[in-house]
Structures are given as C-alpha cells and as structure tokens.
Amino acid sequence: MAISLESISRSSGIKAPRMVCYGPAGVGKSTLGASAPSPIFVCTEDGLGKLEVDAFPMMKSFQDVLDALTVLYSSDHQYQSVVIDSLDHLEPMVWKHLCETYVGPKGERYESIEDFGYGKGFILALDLWRQLLNTLDALRNEKGMAIILIAHSEIKRYESPTTDSYDRHQIKLHKRASDLVQESVDCVLFADYKTVIEKEEAGFNKTKTRGISTGKRYLFTEARPSFIAKNRYGLPPELPLSWQAFSDALTQTTSQK
Secondary structure, three states: OOOOHHHOOOOOOOOOOEEEEEEOOOOOHHHHHHOOOOEEEEEOOOOOOOOOOEEOOOOOOHHHHHHHHHHHHHOOOOOOEEEEEOHHHHHHHHHHHHHHHOOOOOOOOOOOHHHHOOOHHHHHHHHHHHHHHHHHHHHHHHHOOEEEEEEEEEEEEEOOOOOOOEEEEEEOOOHHHHHHHHHHOOEEEEEEEEEEEEEEEEEOOEEEEEEEEEEEEEEEOOOEOOEOOEEOOOOOOEEEOOHHHHHHHHHHHHHOO
16 A cells, blocks of 8 residues: 555544443443444343343354344444444353364364463464454444443452552453453443442441442443543543433533544
8 A cells, every 4th residue: 555645534533432331240231232322232142131122143153243243234224333242251152263263283173262272272362353343343434333342340350560469340351352352442331330438437446348339320431440441532430321321421522622
C-alpha cells in the first residue's frame, strides 16, 4: 500500500460501541445485552433465563460461533447489536478447536490445551481469538452493529509492580486472551451491586467492618484497585446498570467533543 499525505482521511466519528460487560452471576449482564438496540444473541451457555430475545441455537463449538457471525455478515437483517453470552463458556470451545485442528511440525496432535507445554497452547489460541474479533469488527464496521461481549468475573491476586499485591475482580478468561479482548474493545464495564461499608464497635476498643449491598446495580467504567475497567468515551466512573443509562451517557459525552 502506498502511503502519502493524500492517503490521510478524517475519522468519521463515533461508531457503534464494542464492549465487554463482566461481573458476578445474576447481576444483570444478559439483561443489559437484551436491552441493546435490536439484539441477536450468540449463546455458549444457557444463561438467558426468562429473557425473550432472538437467539441462534445454542452454540456447540467455536466453528458454530464463527458460522453464526458469518451469517450475520453475509445476510440482510434488521439486527443492530450482536451479543456473545458468554466469553468464558466460549473459551473451552476455542481450546477444543485448536486441539482438533492443530498439527505440529512433526505431525503431533494434542488432546488438551495443557498438552502443548510451556503455555504454548494459550499463545496459539490467540490466533483463534483474533479471528473471532476480526469477524466482530467486520460486523461493526460494515454492518454498523454494536458488539456486546458478556463474561463472568473472578477474583484473583494482582501482583502490582508498584504496590503490595491485592485481590481484584477480573474477566474470567486466561490472561493472554483477556488482555487481547480488552485491547480490542472500546469499553470494559464491570457490573456489580453497589456496596457501602459500615463500621461498628466490637468491644475492647476494636471495630468491625462489613460491606452491605444497597441492592442497586451499577456499571463501573474506570479501573479501580478492586476491578478492571476502561472506556474510550470519557464516560462517568459509574452508571446505573441499564442500556438506557449507558446510551444516554455515551450520547452526552460524544456530543460534547
């Protein structure tokens, strides 16, 4: 490709968002996806419950997921959002697909991701994740579809290079896959209940601290020591857990730029 000053173009502005919404089970992640504009679900787990939404048949393999996305890309339809629910149930499918299709330089085959040794399998699996993300980007860029990736959270120890180690919520994926997905989206949103801290006397000049849930659910858009999050839109640090609240905040922040 020839590069010159004439090849420079101006960005067309805000596009449909690409996001990961992760959090504990039952907090309302799938409900958020179901509230997006004209959603179609690609389910790798039976997590819709009583939600009435359009969905492909339950995905049984990584290839099924790619095929579903290809249908959306190659067909005329009215869907404006695609929801993958969930990434952490998709990950074993990615690993299985790698084991079924990969042939080593000496013809070796592998039955599990750990059989590759020294973390090599997880590195090779990134090519499949990139294939998935590239297909999603095509849906966003050429079909104008919003991309919503649902995932569960897990609490893991974070070894900080600048402070003592601490526990935090993060996406329930292998670290390499999680890092790649986070780099590829516009928003990583942590969904959780709002908690307040109360202290009470425990006797003998000691206090007891406990967290109490307010019952209110929020989307957290900026990273904190207790969880990972990010957004490229300048959203408020926290929003009510609803698509309307996210959409309103996105409209407001982008209109100010």
